Amino acid sequence: MSRLFVNIDHVATLRNQRGTVYPDPIAAASICELHGAEGITVHLREDRRHIKDKDVEGLRASLSSILNLEMAATKEMIEIAKRIKPEMTCIVPEKREELTTEGGLNVKKQFEKIKSLVEELQGNGIEVSLFIEPDMAQIDSAKKTGAIAVEIHTGSYANAPIGLKRDNELSRVLQAIKYANEIELKCNAGHGLDYFNIRPLCGKNNGISEFNIGHSIISRAVLDGLANAVKEMTEIVKGNQ
Ligand code: PXP
Secondary structure (H helix, E strand, C coil): CCEEEEECHHHHHHHHHHCCCCCCHHHHHHHHHHCCCCEEEEECCCCCCCCCHHHHHHHHHHCCCEEEEEECCCHHHHHHHHHHCCCEEEECCCCCCCCCCCCCCCCCCCHHHHHHHHHHHHHCCCEEEEEECCCHHHHHHHHHHCCCEEEEECHHHHHCCCCHHHHHHHHHHHHHHHHHHHCCCEEEEECCCCCCCCHHHCCCCCCCCEEEECHHHHHHHHHHHHHHHHHHHHHHHCCCC
16 A cells, blocks of 8 residues: 655745745645655755755654655765655755756666665665666666665656557556566655546555655645635635634
8 A cells, every 4th residue: 555745845835935934844744744644755956946954854853754855866965864864865866957856867877876875875774765767777777776765757657648658658657666566676656646647556556655746736735725715814804803
C-alpha cells in the first residue's frame, strides 16, 4: 500500500508572492498530517524561490510525520541535509531557469559524484532517493550507487495527451516500477500527478512506496477553500463578526 507525501512548496510560493507570513507552510503541513499525509516533501531550491531555510528548520522541529527534503546534488545542500537531518532526501537535477524539476537525474553520467553523495547522506542516517526517468539503465545505475530508493519521474506520463502517447508513457512507468521492485529498490513516484492520472498507478500491490504530490493538491485546496474564505470575509464586511 502506498503512502501519500504532500509537497507543500507552493504554499510558500503564495506566501512569498506578497512577502507576508501567511499562508504558513508549517500550518499547511500540520493540516496535511491531520488528514492522512504520511510525509511532507519540500524542495529547497538553490534560488530559494519558494521554501526557505527557515521553513525547513521549522518543519524539522514541528512535524510528527516524515520530512522528505528534495535537493540538488550540491555541497551546500548536503551540508544543510546533514545539519537538519530529514528522514529522507530526494536528489533532483536543478536548473535555475526551469519552472519545476523538468527531467530525471542522469545517474549514469554522474555516477561517481552521486555514489559518494549517497554514501555521505546515508552514512549520516538519511535515506536517499534518486529522482530518475522510467529508464532501466538509470534504475541499474541508481541501484549501484547504494541508494535505498528511486523516485520515478511521472512527468512525461502526466503531461502526455490522452491516447497512445499516454498509454506508452504509462507502460514505461509501470515497467520501471516493476523492475525497481525486482532488484529490491524502494520505489517512489511523483511529478504532475493529479486526481485523474494517478488512478492507474494506485492499488494494493502497485509497487510504489510513496507518492510525492504537490501542485494538484495545493491547487485543489485553493478552490475548495474559497467558499469558506469568501463567506467569512462577507460577514466581516457586513459588520457581523
Ligand atoms: N517529486 C519531485 C522529485 C519533484 O521535484 C516534484 C516537484 O517539486 C514533485 C514530486 C511534485 O510534483 P507536482 O508538484 O507536480 O505534484
